[in-house]
Amino acid sequence: MSRALLAALALLLAAGTAQAQFRIPNLDVNRLLDSAKNVAKATHEIDQNEEIAIGRDLAATLLGAAPLVNDAALQRYVNNVGRWLASQTARPDLPWQFGVLDAPQLNAFAVPGGTVFITRGLLERMKSEAELAGVLGHEIVHVVKKHHLKAIQKGAYTALAGDALQMALKDKNSAANEKLVSLTKEIYTRGLDKDDEFEADRVGVVFAARAGYDAYGLPAVLQTLQGMNPQDSGLALMFKTHPAPAARLNALAAKMQATMDAWADQPQLAERFRALVKVAR
Amino acid sequence: MRLLLAVALLVPLLAAAEPATLVRAAELKKEPAADAATIVELPENTALEALERKGGWTRVKSASGEGWVRMLALRFGAPGDGKKGESGLAQAFNAARTGSSGTQVTTGVRGLDQEKLANAQPNPAELEKLGQFAATPEAAAGFAAKGKLAAHPVEEVR
Numbered sequence: 001m002s003r004a005l006l007a008a009l010a011l012l013l014a015a016g017t018a019q020a021q022f023r024i025p026n027l028d029v030n031r032l033l034d035s036a037k038n039v040a041k042a043t044h045e046i047d048q049n050e051e052i053a054i055g056r057d058l059a060a061t062l063l064g065a066a067p068l069v070n071d072a073a074l075q076r077y078v079n080n081v082g083r084w085l086a087s088q089t090a091r092p093d094l095p096w097q098f099g100v101l102d103a104p105q106l107n108a109f110a111v112p113g114g115t116v117f118i119t120r121g122l123l124e125r126m127k128s129e130a131e132l133a134g135v136l137g138h139e140i141v142h143v144v145k146k147h148h149l150k151a152i153q154k155g156a157y158t159a160l161a162g163d164a165l166q167m168a169l170k171d172k173n174s175a176a177n178e179k180l181v182s183l184t185k186e187i188y189t190r191g192l193d194k195d196d197e198f199e200a201d202r203v204g205v206v207f208a209a210r211a212g213y214d215a216y217g218l219p220a221v222l223q224t225l226q227g228m229n230p231q232d233s234g235l236a237l238m239f240k241t242h243p244a245p246a247a248r249l250n251a252l253a254a255k256m257q258a259t260m261d262a263w264a265d266q267p268q269l270a271e272r273f274r275a276l277v278k279v280a281r
Numbered sequence: 282m283r284l285l286l287a288v289a290l291l292v293p294l295l296a297a298a299e300p301a302t303l304v305r306a307a308e309l310k311k312e313p314a315a316d317a318a319t320i321v322e323l324p325e326n327t328a329l330e331a332l333e334r335k336g337g338w339t340r341v342k343s344a345s346g347e348g349w350v351r352m353l354a355l356r357f358g359a360p361g362d363g364k365k366g367e368s369g370l371a372q373a374f375n376a377a378r379t380g381s382s383g384t385q386v387t388t389g390v391r392g393l394d395q396e397k398l399a400n401a402q403p404n405p406a407e408l409e410k411l412g413q414f415a416a417t418p419e420a421a422a423g424f425a426a427k428g429k430l431a432a433h434p435v436e437e438v439r
Contacts, residue, residue: 060408065401066393068410075414083421088432097415103392115411119393127334129428181403189395202438212430216337216352227299227357237395246356253353255438257337261315263435264336269428 046149048113052095055113057177061184062117066103069120074100077276081129082116082136088210089144098136106225107238108135109188110142112149121234123277125224129269133211134218138204145203147196148187156193157186191241198243198251205256209263216260217268222249298342301331302360309348313338321345326360 046054068075075098082098094114106122116139118132126132142148151157191197201218209215226245228235242248252260306325310317313335323329323343329350330342338349416424425432 056408057403059411060403060405061401062398063407063411064404065398067404067407072414076416079414079416080421080424083416083418084425084430087418087421092418095415097411099411099414101393103397105392105394107393121392177403181401185398185401189398206435206437209435210432212425212432214336216334219353220334223352223355223357227301233394237393237398240395249353257353259435259438261337264338267429269430272428 048094051146051149052113054180055111055115057180058184058187059111059115059117061181062101062109062111062188063099066101066119069100069102071100074276078118078123078132078136081132082140085133085137085207085211086114086140088207089140091144094143105234105237108139110139110148112143112146114143116140116143122221126221126273126277127270128214128217128220129273130208130214130217130267131221132217132273133208133213134204134216135221137207137211138200138218140207141200141203142192142196145196145199147192147200151187151192151196152183157183157190189237189241194243198248201248201252202256205252205260209259209266212266213263214266214268215256215263219249219252219260222252298330298332299357300359301329301339301341301355301357303327303329303350303354304356305354307350307354309341309343309345309350310338311348313340313349317349320348323350328360329355331355331357 078100079098083096086092086094086096091114096114096116098116098118100123101117101119103119104121105119106125108116108118108122110116116136118135118139122135123132126135201222205215205218208217222245225235225238226249230239230244243251303323303325307323309320309323311320312318323345327343332340332342332347334340334352335349337352339352339355340347340349341355
């Protein structure tokens with residue numbers, strides 16, 4: 001095929017694409033393209049301090065949806081478990097902080113920069129510290145591997161994400177804050193790529209094992225979730241944003257059996273967990 | 282009285298037993314170990330009662346007696362069912378919202394669902410509180426030592 005013909009074809013294709021775009025009503029193509037550029041630029045330039053600053057805004061919005069459980073001993077306990085796990089990762093120097101959200105739903109959230117939340121509802125379904133370590137380990141992976149930042153960079157969220165980051169990095173004003181609030185909602189109601197979730201399961205098991213916990217903690221929690229009614233309202237948001245527990249269990253069985261068996265005899269610390277997490281079962 | 286106490290003590294143990302099903306054939310072992318004696322080979326879809334977990338093994342009660350099966354061969358729920366009842370959240374919320382008691386319910390009762398998240402506004406006061414509970418690496422290491430948790434290298438799996 002001649003070079004001229006190729007060029008002509010490319011032109012035709014480009015024209016076709018542009019036309020298709022302009023046929024979509026109420027879509028500002030230029031703005032979209034600018035935002036796409038912003039995303040690439042913004043995420044490329046995000047250093048650790050900026051990641052932490054953005055994370056604080058996202059965390060504040062999640063805390064606006066549900067406050068912390070009013071139990072200092074419980075909050076300190078979860079921080080000890082989480083901080084110990086985080087110390088075994090490639091990013092031990094982030095300002096790690098962990099919070100139990102006062103919500104009956106079952107969920108956990110990772111925020112860029114080192115903040116992790118777990119709901120009271122999920123904590124109350126657990127049986128041991130090893131199970132808590134498994135779930136916190138999963139969330140810590142999202143932070144260590146920068147899953148959320150990479151999702152924004154890939155354009156997984158709307159143009160909003162690029163704008164929000166760009167504005168937040170330039171200067172803090174009310175418009176930037178508003179966009180960050182919207183970004184938070186979009187990230188945590190749409191969730192991450194399924195591959196990132198499966199990776200967080202695999203590496204979360206590894207982090208728990210490194211920290212000296214029974215490596216079967218995370219699969220035990222997944223088994224509990226799998227045994228619940230998937231229509232249960234307490235699971236709606238988590239099931240919307242994660243692969244089904246059975247699929248996650250199968251993936252762990254396929255790839256992590258050897259690792260989990262090697263570190264299965266480490267402490268579960270069920271007693272220490274029960275002393276802090278008082279539940280009416 | 283003593284009998285009553287004995288019964289009361291037994292209740293939590295019984296409550297811990299959960300109906301479960303084998304998703305694949307599995308050996309019922311005498312001990313929670315691969316090299317332990319096999320009591321019987323249980324076929325797929327066997328209904329069991331799950332009692333407790335130790336590492337990768339779950340102690341179960343089966344028609345062939347009690348023993349240990351691979352934890353990952355188990356799914357909670359009766360055979361072909363796999364679903365248990367609503368945990369009560371929906372009912373609790375519905376009751377709270379429509380409430381025959383007539384009490385006004387704040388949105389806070391709903392907890393963290395998609396609707397709550399969609400209407401969230403930043404809460405800087407709670408963020409500040411969050412920071413106060415953070416543990417130093419040294420404190421966390423001391424906490425780990427108390428639990429006899431020993432750190433060691435483990436390779437990531439791709």
